[in-house]
Every structure is written in structure tokens, then in C-alpha cells.
Amino acid sequence: MTTEVGSASEVKKESDQLGADATKEKPKEAAENQQNQSSDLEEEKDSQSSPSAKSQSSTQRQKRQKDPSESRGISRFIPPWLKKQKSYNLVVAKDGGDKREPTQAVVEEQVLDKEESLPEEERQAKGDAEEAAQRKQQVIKVDIEEEKPSVSSPETQPAEEVRKEEREEEKVKEIQEDKSEEAAKRETKEVQTNELNAEKAVQKATKKTKSVQCKVTLLDGTEYSCDLEHLCWAVFSLEIQESGAVEINKRAKGQVLFDKVCEHLNLLEKDYFGLSFQESPEQKNWLDPAKQIKRQLRNLPWLFTFNVKFYPPDPSQLTEDITRYFLCLQLRQDIASGRLPCSFVTHALLGSYTLQAELGDYDPEEHASHDLSDFQFAPSQTKELEEKVVELHKTHRGLSPAQADSQFLENAKRLSMYGVDLHHAKDSEGVDIKLGVCANGLLIYKDRLRINRFAWPKILKISYKRSNFYIKVRPAELEQFESTIGFKLPNHRAAKRLWKVCVEHHTFYRLVSPEQPPKAKFLTLGSKFRYSGRTQAQTRQASTLIDRPAPHFERTSSKRASRILDGALVGVVDQSLTKDSPGPGEVSAYGRGVVSTAIVQDGDGRRDLRSPTKAPHVHLIEGKKNSLRVEGDNIYVRHSNLMLEDLDKAQEDILKHQASISELKRNFMESTPEPRPNEWEKRRITPLSLQIQGRKGDHLFKDILSMTEKHQMAATRTVEEKAQAADKKRAPESEGPCAGASDAVKSSHETLNVVEEKKQAEVGKDERVITEEMNGKELSPGSGPGDIRKVEPLTQKDSTSLSSESSSSSESEEEDVGEYRPHHRVTEGTIKEEQEEDEEEVEEEPSQASQVVEREAAVPEASPDRHAGASVSAVETVTQEHVVALNIPAEKSVHEGAFKQDVSEDTEDEQHKVNGEVSHVDIDVLPQIICCSEPPVVKTEMVTISDASQRTEISTKEVPIVQTETKTITYESPQIDGGAAGDSGTLLTAQTITSDSVSTTTTTHITKTIKGGISETRIEKRIVITGDTDIDHDQALAQAIREAREQHPDMSVTRVVVHKETELDEGEE
């Protein structure tokens, strides 16, 4: 069976044909919405199967991976741990990939040299045995693909079996272990199988290899074509063929092609651009760089257009003229096609700059020779317009082409539709509208009129379900509750496309660094898609490193382009079909890894930008990337309020119940570190540990350390901080668990928040951060770890007590503040403990409660001294059901030992004043937190518990809401606050991070100040937990505090505010 299954999966993977997939799935999912599934499925596959992973992973494994992913719908029923397993496999694969790379490269070269029909045997001979095997496997895949395009049933069945198993499993943990063992076994088997297969396959493969030609229509209307060759996948060694076409593997990812195109264009600032392909006349899709081209195209012809994907709001900030030039070309297309509407005058003005750029100064004689009708200045061009253009052209005398382009852009950028990506939709009443995605947010148009606008900071969450697209928006000024607004798109794919575009735009324009894709296992629920390219901030940063002489480039006459446009305003691609101009020039290998983030992280933006790398290198990168992907999946980061997630609620619910148990176990498993020394891990920093911790168990609450004083921010960096940073870095490593931080994650975190050094640097560099904070604090990515934590908690919670997230909830205005999940440190002890809890949670909730109670008791003793007095600023998160906010002003010095530090410090001073129901508060937690603080500073003075008030929530459309019971509990230790409130020191840094998961939202605000030579870091966290019923507040609080303590062992908690709102009714979204 193993073998069989394996092959089947292979087939599946390989087969391009959508139809095939659909067929497979149907049997399984019958009742489920097939459309969704298939598309989801598709995506899943794409995302999961990165080339390297595939190649290496044995059939078996692949199958494993595939099955769950394959059936989206099915995946609902599959417990998370299964997915986890997936990731595990992937990781393995990755390792293998690294080893393999060199060999592969060699092989590829050979292949290239020998043309497509290189005998398989030859390759084998050259490779090692292992490599050969792998090689074969690849071959096999190809083969299968060719031979058996259609799906075989065996595959399906096994998958189902697995599923059943999973369902049945209640005591997941053990099973999980078993599974993993199984997986291991399978791997071995696979290898064997592979070899066997390989031999068979070889012969077939020889015949079958062929290359695919893909054509890319460039902005100047020329066409660039590449051959994508089957055999060498992930090929970066580009052979320039006589035709000028380049070979890349058919399995190559989008990035490969994109990089080639950019290379061809000599474009460095390429993050603003992308390749698109036309799915239908109306539907243009962006080629995802991180996924295989083939899987994205399905059966579509390999025709692409090179386009601007993110319109720079201020083109003058672009570094190179050539970039501006391409932007101009895009805009000229946009204008000519009518996508970018302009008035007559603007058409004329822009046209005149076009003439100036392309023809130079107005010359009456020369002018006569130009037929202006060759240019297309407007969708419908009149003689009057042409005359006006000429008239204006005369006034531009002296402008260089670059200046003319700049002027063109200065005018074009002000057009209201500049950079707005429109999507047709219907509102809830069925009225036709358009959704425009732009740098600032989401615009709603009816006809040409803007009827609503949702700036990114206002959007809390974006999701889609079937053909519906939802945004959850922050309550307006006078409103109290969030609302979810739904739009109906023509079909599921359109909804997904819109969602993706939103995710990308938000990430690109609003975040400092990209968010990490959610981990597959956890988010079975939705698309794992995240924007993986560089953000605008990053690309600007990278651009500053460009130091090449301004490249010479030809400004092609727009005549050419305009002609093209004439024919195909709508479908440029289609035109390209008819056109057959081979791409000029040389294309050199461009070896940059797919994940730009990683590069950035390295601080080697330059390399990234410029240097062509050789194949082997590329491979390495690829491998890493893979690993990133895999490992990164563990992290579900949401930095901003904006929850860019595609959660299918229905699915979610189902999953929750089924998966809850297994989820717990999975968490448990995850918490156990799997030491895998590889480069990435070594590099891994705090965030990882954070992640782990999160995973382990801090369920419920997202804790936040909120720096009370947002306004105080300081400016200098102290040595101490550096030291801290260093410590932090080290710490994680030693801790070891790092299962899967991806570099990307790491980098983003580092950049932003985690590492203080970087943080500061970042702040300095990137004004955006601050600005954003001010605007809405929707900031940044930094909170990866936290997110994870949240995520996990969610799941657990959900499984345990909370049912789905009720709409009522999650984010509060406070998120404006932004959140951050600072460095969490996990003590091993802690981890275990939590793990245990997790396990217990399901079965032994009561016991847990008791534990909590105990802790509470302990609290008073433990904490007091340390606590700087926190003034109580009640956290007013009205909307949420549960809010826990911890203020931890303190000096942050992180030691490895920190977590171990005494939790039990001075309890004495703590005075709890309980106004209300104290019982709800888990006092216990406090002490723990306190323990963390090194500087004995704060004394916890009072605990204020204000009490429940009844409140009726206003129900929004989609979110019928209910009555709420509100309860606020505050603990504070006044001491410290004096400092905070009173004299504001010098602001060092300030940042806000928000992250959320399904039922929890964490906002972290960190400020560093220096006062009188002492640096103070205040972290304010707000955690909003949303769930149905039965949240154990005490426990949640305890956890939150514990987390805080763990994360910031050397900080003290000065204030804890618990605000609880309980819905009396259950709202349903």
C-alpha cells in the first residue's frame, strides 16, 4: 500500500490538471462545497509543495502531506496533529534538500548542456547513490505526471483511512508519537521504494522530458520568453538559447521566472512589480513567487505579463530612473486602457510628458514626422487631445527623459484611482459595487463614486468564505462594537483573489516586514497565504543600497506599446500569444532566494539585489526557504490588528471540536523541542522560544505587557540594552526548542521588535513604524511569537471551552496601541508545566482550576516588592470579553537565567485592594510576573477590582450581539508609575505590535525611555480573548501574567487590569 499510495500522491502532485484534482476530491468530499475545496486544495498544494521539499521527500511522505492538504474540505476533519506531522516531514525534506543541492545543480547543468533529452542513466552515474535516488524520484514524478494525468483511487482511500484514524483518536498524544514514528518508518521505506521506482522511471523519463515555453509580455510591449524545462526543477542556471529564451524548470516557482524577467529588464527595485497571468478575460491573477508556476497556471498557457503590482505612493522615492520608467509604462497602459481614469486635461498633460520623455524637446520638423495617433494618450483619443498634447509638449522644453518621467509620475500619482485595484462585487443588498484595494486601505465604489472607505488601520480582519469576502472593522468613533461587513464576489476564486490582494497590499504598505504564513497544521482552516515579498519599507531600505551607475536603458516608444494596447486593452496576455518576439538579450541567472525577507535579515540586501548567484547557491537558498516555510508554519503571526486570515468559520467550528483533543496533544508535542541544529535554528532568536512557549500552553490569554506610557519614548540606546539583546539572542538557542521559526519570521521580528538593537535601528530607519503607530498602531509584524501563542491558545481554548469566536469580540480600540509580543522566554519548567496543563485541560479541567487557585494564594507572597507601583489605568477594552493587561515597567535585561529567577520575591508589599470580585483574578500570577523583574523596584500596592456592569451590546449586521457582563479588575503598583507618568525620559524607542488569532488579540506596546541614566522599558500588553462561555478568567489571567513573567523575566509587573465582558447570549456570526 505504501508504494501504491506514494505513487498516487505523486501523480496527484504532478498533475497539472485541475480536473484531475477535482475528480479525486469529489468522492471524498462529496457534500462539501466542491468549489472551495478544489481551489483551496490547489492552493494548499502549491504552498506546501515547494520544489525542494518534494524532490527530497519520499513518496510516502509526500503522500502524507498531500492528502491532508489536498482535500481542503477534508482537512476540516483532520486533527491538527496530522498536519503537524506534515510539517515534520517537510522539515526532514528540507534537510535532505540542503544536502542534495550541490548534486542537483550538477545534474541540472548537465541536463542543460545535453538538452532536454538527457539520458537518465548518465545523470545517475554522476550523482551519488543518494542523489541518484533522489534524482530518480524526480524523474519518476515527471514520468508519472506524463503518464498518468488522471488520479487513481488508491490514494484517496488511504487518506480517508488516515482521517478516520485520526478522528477516532482521542488520546492524541500517544498516537501522535506513533504517527511520527510511522512517518519515520515510512521515510525509510520510501527511500527504498524510490530507488526501485527510480530505475523503472529512468527510461520513461528520458523520453518524456520536455520544456515548456513561457512568455512574458513586458511593459514596453515586447515579449520575453523562457523555456521551462521539466527535468531540472528549481533550476537557476539559465541557458540562453539561440532564440533568447531561457530554460527554467517547469516546476520552478514564480520567483524564478520573475527574477529572470527582472534580470532581463535590469530592474533592481523589483518589489513593486509582479507577473500576472490571465485566468479569464476579466480575471487577472498574480503569479505567486513562492509557489510553483505550474500549479498556479494549471492548464493555462504559460503567458504572463509583467506589471506593477504595488504602485509606489510617491514615485519620487524610487531610487532608480529605470524603475520609474517601468512605472510610467505601466501607467501609460493603465491610462490607455481606461483603468486609470483621467480628465481631458490630465490626459493631455501626461501625454505631453510622454512625448517629452520619448521624443525629447518639441521639434516642429521632427514633430511632423511623428504621427501622434500612434501614441495612445487616452482610451479614446481625439484630435483635440493630440493638439493639446503637442501644445503642452512645447512647454516642457529642456526636460530630460528622466525628468519628464518624474513629472509624469508626479501628476499621475495624484489621480484618485492611481494604484487602486478594482474588484467587482455586490454588497449585502445585491447592489453592484467595486472594491478597490490600494495602499491606504479598501475603497468601496458604486459606479464611479466612492461610497465608503476602510483604511487599513480600521480593518481588523479580512476573510473570505466561498464567494463572500468579509472585513471586520473597528468600531467607529461613536460606536461601540465592531462590525463585519460582507461582500459577495462573483465566485470563490474572485473572493480569494481579492483576499490575497488585500493581504499583500496591507503587508506591503503597512507592515515593516511580512508576516509569516500561518502554520499549516494549525490553520487548516484557511489559506496559509501571506505576502512573502519585501514590504515597501524593506524595499526602500534595500534600494538605498543600490549603488550601480544608473543603468542605461532604451525608452521604447510608446507607439509600440500603444499599438499593442489597441488590440488588447483587456488581455494583454492574449496578445502576447499572437505575438512572437523572442525576448531580447541575455538573461543571467538570478539566484536570489525566494524569500527576500531572509536576505534582508542577513543584512545583505545588496547581494539580494544585485548579484546573480550560481545555481548551487540558489539551491541552498531554496533549501533554506523550504525549511523556512515548513518551520515557519509553526508560527502564526499577526502583527497587526488586521487579521489577514481566511478563516472559514464553519470549518473552524467543525475543526475545533474534532481537533480539540488532538490539538492539545499536538501542542504538547510541539512544545518538546526537537533539536535540529541547522543554520537557521542557530540563528534563531528569541521569537522562537516565544513561539514555543506560546505553543506550550499559554492558552487563553494573550498577555500583554503594556507600557503604560505610550507617550514616553526615549531615544538613546544603552549598552545595557545591547547586552540584553545579545542575551536574548543567545537565549533561544540554548533553549533549543526552536522547531520552526522561519527566517522570515525571525528577521521580521528582529527588525522590528525582538532584538532591541535592531529595533531601535529600525525605528530610526523606518519612520513608517512610528507613523503607523500614531495612526493606528497597526503596526508591525514583530510579534510572531506572540501570535503563535495566541494561536495555540485559541485552539486549545476552542477545543476546551470556547466555542467559536464570537463576533463580539476581539479587538478593541486599544489595538490602536498596537501590540507586541515581546520576547517570551520559556523556562523549561514552565513549558512542561504548561504542557501538562494542556493535557490536563481536556480531561481534567477541574484540577487545573485548582491549580490556579493555588497559585492565587501564592501570589501575595511572591510578588510585591518588585512591583513598581503601577497606577491603574483601567484597560478599557469594552468590546472584548476578557482583557488582561499587564503593565510591566522595568528594566529589561534578559538573562538566560532570568526565567528561573525567583518568582517569589517580595510579596509583602503587595496590597490588594479588591473592590469587586477578587475571586476572578488570579492573583497567583502576579507573583510570578514579579519574579521576573530584576530590579527590585515595584511594590504592588493595590488591586482594584471594579465590577461588573451590565451592558447591552449593539448588534451589528452580521454579528448579533448580546448582553454582556462586564467586569474590570485592576492591579497596580503605584511606585513605578510616577516615573512613567511624570517625567518622561528620553524616548528611545516605541513600538506597537498587534497580533491576533481567532479568538485572541494581543496588543503590545513597548516604549523605552531613558531617565536619569536609567533606561526603562515599558511594555504594555493587551490581550483580548474572545470565546464562547466558560473562560476561566483566573486561569487566563494567571497564564497571561505567567507569560509576561516568562517573557520578561527581568521586568516587573506594575499593573494588571482585567476586564471581562461576558455575553449572556451566544452570538453567532
Place this chain on the structure above:
Amino acid sequence: MGTPGEGLGRCSHALIRGVPESLASGEGAGAGLPALDLAKAQREHGVLGGKLRQRLGLQLLELPPEESLPLGPLLGDTAVIQGDTALITRPWSPARRPEVTPGGAGGHPRLQGRSGVRMSRARSSRPKVDGVRKALQDLGLRIVEMADENATLDGTDVLFTGREFFVGLSKWTNHRGAEIVADTFRDFAVSTVPVSSPCHLRSFCGMGGPRTVVAGSSDAAQKAVRAMAVLTDHPYASLTLPDDAAADCLFLRPGLPGVLPFLLHRGGGDLPNSQEALQKLSDVTLVPVSCSELEKAGAGLSSLCLVLSTRPHS
């Protein structure tokens, strides 16, 4: 297109139309309006014209009163002008349609220069042309008509901020009308703002500067301002005045860029309560006028005159 926001208020000419006796008599469209003191109204109107011409230095075109068009003086409702383009509206009130009907009643403009000299452009060769359209056309503006029978639009439901348009969806203006505004001024975002009270958008808000929205304190005004804040990509400061009507002010920049722009407002005379708040506006020369009598006919500063620049792009 010019620099965004900088184009706001650029003007070289102002167009007004005299107050006919029929306005006071309550005939025609004026039905239901309280009787007003014709002499006072005419005096106010005269003062307004004087300020525009002398204080602001604009070339003033004054269309003669037309008895058949009692609300003719409210020509701000009949056209939306931005840059070199004038959109001739289609007023909601059928009684006012003749004001914009091509070839309809209107009379010919008397064009007065700063010195009061008649401009040669004002030809009396066409006695019965539609006044506003013709005048604008003669000034070199591109005239855009609203052909759609389903569209209604009053010019005073349109607020141009220099960066974008807001169109109030009021009793007088419908979605289709707003859409035509969007279609006409394509360079700009055109957003719709629901107007809850029975008045025009401009009757409670205006621009106090390139980045400043002035609004009244009524619920309707504040609500509209909030709606605009949501819809805009550009941050505006907002200044709230005690009186809604005082917010109907005109930010005009007749001179060169270096010269302080003017704010024509009613805070000085008939709406003294708002004077203080208006003083907060900096970088602007306040020019008070009053039109309390004309207001009884529904007029405001934005409806009593049309301002335009004949060289919008220079």
C-alpha cells in the same frame, strides 16, 4: 492638475446674477419661502458683488436678473466648476430647470472689470441665451452637460476640497447626479456623503483653507464631516462653527500664490457667533459679508456666486 490643494480657490472671475423681483414675491420656485425684503436682498447682493470685485479683485460678471427665474441668483446650484471644466447641473426642482436649459432664459452677462469697464466679451448679440452656460463658455471653460434624465444635482451639494469632491446626497441630489460629477472630474475621487437635514451639503460646510474643512455644529453637519473624514485619503483639519450657515464660506485665492488668500464668510455681519471661531483660521484674510435676507430664499455664499479661473493650469 496642479499641486493638490493648491488649486483650491484659484480664481480670476466671479459670476453672479441679479436678484429679480420675483424672488421677493414668492413666485415660482420661491413658493413657500417666507417673504423677504427685496430691497435688502438686493442690497446684500450688491455688496457681495462689490466685495468680490473690489476687495478680492476678481473680474465680476453679473448676469442681469431674470424675472422668470426667481431663484436665478442662486446660480451656484447650476454649475460645478473645477479647473477648466464646468458641469452644468440638473437641479432637482423642475422649476429651476429653465436656469440651465440651453437657450433658455438667462440674459446676457455684463462683464465688469475691476474698474467697472465692460468687457468686450460680453456681446449682446445673443439676447436670449442661457446665462450661466454662455458666460462660462465664453470664459473658455469646457462645458459638460448632464444629459441623464434620472440625474439630479444641485451645485451646492458639491464640495471641492482641492483634492477631491464630496457630493452630498440630499433632497436635491441623487446618486446618479453624483456619478456624473465623478464622470466629469475624473482626476479626483468623488465621494458621496449622505445629508440628513433638509439642506444642501454646502449649506453647513465649506473649506477654510486647503486642508481645513469648516462645518457647522448641527448634527447633520457633524455627521457629514465624519462621513467625509472616513471617505478621504487626505487628512483635513476641521473647524466647527456655532452656525451652520456660517460654514458656507468661500475660500478664494484670486492673487498670486504669495498673496494671502481670502475667506469670504458671514461671521462678521449676520452670524456674529461664528466670528470668533473663524479667527482661528490662519493664513487667510477674512472678508465678512452678510446675506441673511437672501438666506430666506435658501441662498448662501456658495450659491450666490460662481468663481472660476480662466487659467486654471498655469
